[in-house]
Amino acid sequence: MRFNQESAQDTRQNIAWINNLRLIAMFAVVVLHTASPLLFYHKGNPIQDWLVADIYNALVRFAVPVFVMITGALLLHRDYELGDFLKKRLGRLILPFLFWSTVYVLYRCYNEEFVFTDSIWANIRLILLQFQTGAYYHLWYVYLLIGLYLFIPVIGKFVKQASEKELLYFLGIWFLTVLISKPYLSSFDTAIDLHNFTGYIGYLVLGYYLTYKNFHIRGLVYMTAAAFVMMASIIVLGTHYLLLKNHELSTFFYEPISPFIILLSASAFLTAKHTVVKLSPILNKIIQNAGKLTLGIYFSHALILTLFDLAEINYTLFNPAFSIPVIALSCFLLSWLLVYVMSKIPFIKHLVG
Numbered sequence: 001m002r003f004n005q006e007s008a009q010d011t012r013q014n015i016a017w018i019n020n021l022r023l024i025a026m027f028a029v030v031v032l033h034t035a036s037p038l039l040f041y042h043k044g045n046p047i048q049d050w051l052v053a054d055i056y057n058a059l060v061r062f063a064v065p066v067f068v069m070i071t072g073a074l075l076l077h078r079d080y081e082l083g084d085f086l087k088k089r090l091g092r093l094i095l096p097f098l099f100w101s102t103v104y105v106l107y108r109c110y111n112e113e114f115v116f117t118d119s120i121w122a123n124i125r126l127i128l129l130q131f132q133t134g135a136y137y138h139l140w141y142v143y144l145l146i147g148l149y150l151f152i153p154v155i156g157k158f159v160k161q162a163s164e165k166e167l168l169y170f171l172g173i174w175f176l177t178v179l180i181s182k183p184y185l186s187s188f189d190t191a192i193d194l195h196n197f198t199g200y201i202g203y204l205v206l207g208y209y210l211t212y213k214n215f216h217i218r219g220l221v222y223m224t225a226a227a228f229v230m231m232a233s234i235i236v237l238g239t240h241y242l243l244l245k246n247h248e249l250s251t252f253f254y255e256p257i258s259p260f261i262i263l264l265s266a267s268a269f270l271t272a273k274h275t276v277v278k279l280s281p282i283l284n285k286i287i288q289n290a291g292k293l294t295l296g297i298y299f300s301h302a303l304i305l306t307l308f309d310l311a312e313i314n315y316t317l318f319n320p321a322f323s324i325p326v327i328a329l330s331c332f333l334l335s336w337l338l339v340y341v342m343s344k345i346p347f348i349k350h351l352v353g
Contacts, residue, residue, distance in 0.1 A: 018070055018211075019291040021272040025067055026294045027332050028060035030301050033138065034328040035060075038315045042249055051240065052320040057254065058235040062228075064141060065256055065265035068148065068200050069207025075152050076159045076208040089149045093295075096353035097142050100299040104136035107306070138302045144200060155201060159208055167209050174202035179259055199257060203265070210269055221274040227267040235260055289340075295353035296339030297332065304331045304338070 038045060038053035105127060108114060116123045134140050159167070177197045217223070235253040238260075242250040253260055279287070290297075308314060308327060317323045339352045 017272055017275070017277075018073060019288060020277065021066060021269070022070055022291050022294050023287060024272070025063045025070075026297055027328065028063035029138075029298065030305075030332045030335075031056055031324065031328040032060045032063060033302065033305055034331065035315065035320075035324050037309075038320055038324075040249060042243065049315075049320050050243075051236075052324065053315070054236050054239055055232075056324055058232045058239070061235065061254055061256070061261055062265040062268040065200075065203050065261060066207075066269055067141070068144075068203040069210070069265065069269055071145075071148065071152075072204030072207035073211035076156045076204060077212070078156065079160075080153050080156070082153050085153055086149070089152075090146065093142065093146065093149070093353075096295065096299060096351050097139075098131070099351040100353070101131050101135040101139065103303065104139070105130050107303070108135070136302055138298070141298070148200060148204060151201060152204070155204060159205060164209075164213070167205060170197070170205055171202065171209065173197045174205075175259065175262065178202075178257055178262065202262075206262075206266060207269065210266065210273065215270075215274075221271055224267045224270040224274070228264060228271060231260055231264040231267060235264070290336060293336060293339045293343065293352065296342070297335045299353045300338050301331055301335040304334050 035053040035056040038049060039057055042050045108130070114126055116126070134143065158170075162170075174197045181198070238253040239250065242252060252258075255261065305327075308331065313327060315323050315327070317327070342352045343349045
C-alpha cells in the first residue's frame with residue numbers, strides 16, 4: 001500500500017476534526033500550565049490537592065505531541081518549492097515570535113528578574129540572550145516548531161514516496177529508540193547510533209500515518225478511548241509512586257518523548273479522528289475561526305496566567321478540582337478574545353500568530 005497524493009487528497013476532505021483537535025490541544029496546554037504550579041509545589045500542599053494536579057497533568061500531556069502530529073498531517077503530504085515553503089512558514093512565525101518575546105522580556109524587566117549593570121553592552125547581551133534561549137517558559141515550543149519546519153521539506157520527500165511498510169519501519173525504529181533510551185531498558189542500549197530516529201520527528205510521521213491510514217476496526221473509538229484512560233492512569237499512578245518513593249517530584253512519566261506519552265497522544269489523536277460530533281453551523285464557524293488563532297492563543301496565554309497569578313487568581317482560589325479548569329477556561333477565553341481583537345487591527349494583525 002502506498003500513501004499517494006490521490007488517496008491523501010480524498011482523505012483531506014474529511015479532516016475537519018483536526019481543527020477541533022487543535023483547539024482541544026490548545027486548551028489542554030492552558031490546563032497544563034494552570035495545574036503545574038500545584039504539581040511542583042507539592043511539599044506545601046495537601047496530597048489530595050497534589051493528586052488533582054497530577055491527574056490534570058496526565059490527562060493533558062498529549063497536547064504538544066498532538067500539535068506536532070497535526071503539523072505532520074497537514075504539511076508532509078504536500079509538494080513544496082523550498083524557498084516558498086520556508087518563507088511562508090517561517091515568515092508567519094518569526095514576526096509574532098519576536099513580538100511576543102519582546103512582550104515577555106519587557107514584563108520580566110518590569111518584574112526585576114534581570115540584574116542589569118552599568119555596562120550597556122552587557123545589558124544588551126543579557127536581553128538578546130533571552131531571544132536566543134527563550135524569553136518565557138512556554139516559548140520553547142516555538143524553537144521546536146522552527147526546527148521541525150526546517151526538516152519538513154526533507155522528511156516530506158520520504159513520506160510521500162514511502163510505502164506503508166516503510167512508514168511503519170520508521171515508526172517502529174523510532175519507538176524502539178525511545179524505549180531503550182529510558183532507564184528501565186537502558187541495559188538493552190548499544191553503541192549503534194540511532195539518534196536520527198529520536199525526537200519530535202517521529203510525531204510528524206505518526207500524525208501523517210494515523211491521519212491518512214484507514215482503519216477498519218469495529219469499535220476502534222472505544223478501544224482508543226480506553227487506551228487513553230489506561231495510559232493516563234499509568235502516568236498518574238507512576239508519578240505518585242515516584243513522589244512517595246523519592247520524596248520529590250519526578251517528571252519521568254511526563255517526558256514528551258517517552259512510550260507513555262507517545263501512546264497517550266496516539267490514542268487521543270485516533271479518538272478525535274473517529275469521534276463524530278455534529279455541531280450547529282454557527283458553532284462550527286466559531287470553532288473554525290478560533291482554530292486560525294491557536295498560535296496567537298499559545299503566545300498570549302502565559303501572559304494572561306501571569307496576570308491572574310499577580311491578582312492571586314490561581315489554584316488556591318477554591319478546591320483545585322474546580323479552580324484549575326475554571327481558571328484555565330477563563331484564561332483560554334481571554335487569550336482568544338485578546339488575539340481576536342488584535343487580528344482585527346490592521347497594523348498589528350500580523351503579530352498575532
